[in-house]
Amino acid sequence: MWVVKLGGSLAGEAVLRDWLEMLAGYGGGQVVIVPGGGPFADQVREAQDGWRFDDGTAHRMALLAMEQYGLMLTGICPELVPADSRQELLGALRAGRVAVWLPTKMALAADEIPHSWDVTSDSLAAWLANHVSAERLVLVKPFAPAQLEVEAEEMSRRGMVDRAFPAFVRSGCFQMLVLGKQQHPALKRLLLGSVCRPIEPGFFVPRTR
Incomplete structure (x- = not known):
């Protein structure tokens, strides 16, 4: 099983459809998509700034923002299956489909997930990858990184991921990849099994100390 987190920054990009069609076409039975918050989470931040x-x-509102983005993804690509429980996620995969995680129910039931902005969709994707024993976690970001390898702590310091991310990575047993928004063909090749380990520029495997 692979967990693929599609950043909310793709919400206004035409390449989002390419990602969804590729994942639906080649990830059936093995991919769970974790939606970012995108413009929906931005509205939560704006409301909190105004009303304190x-x-x-x-x-809780940000989790629902992720669900809104996730439902948007299933609306754009109806082949994707929304799922809000472990049972529904695994059921979609057993049926040969790609699942889109709606996180609210599972995340709120997990005591180890802090209720703060220290945890965003990146950490939630890492938590889910560990929770479902995923083989790989793929983060899709706006730009491809220059380095082939970087530590999760360094990613957090750079603001590429949230503060809680390194801790969630340390608790996992999965390989991690970070891709830029135009690198869906590279992930397609990995899904097809033509590459056993990422070696081209734009990939890196985050590590923890």
């Missing part, structure tokens, strides 16, 4: 409500409330 607590981070716990904002966390």
Whole structure:
């Protein structure tokens, strides 16, 4: 099983459809998509800035923002299956489909997930990858990184991922890849099994100390 986190920054990009069609066409039975928050999460941040409500409330709203983005993905590509439980995720994969995770129910039931902005969709994707024993976690970002390897702590320091991300990575047993928004053909090749380990520029395997 592979967990692929599609960043919310792709919400306004034409390449989003290419990602969805590729994953639906070649990831059936093995891919779970974790949606970012995108413009929906931006609205949560704006509302919190204006009304000063607590981070716990904002966390719940941000989870729902991810669900809105996830439902948008299934609307764009109806071959994708929305799923809000482990049973539904695994059921979609057993049926040869690609699942889109709707995180609210599972995330709120997990005591180890802090209710704060320290945890965003990147950490939630890492948590899910560990929870479902995924082989790989793929983060799709706006730009391809220059380095082939970088530590998760360094990613967090650079603002590429949230503060809690390194801790969630340390608790996992999966390989991790980070791709730029135009690198869907590279992931297609990996899904087809033509490459056993990423070696081309734009890939890196984050590590923890």
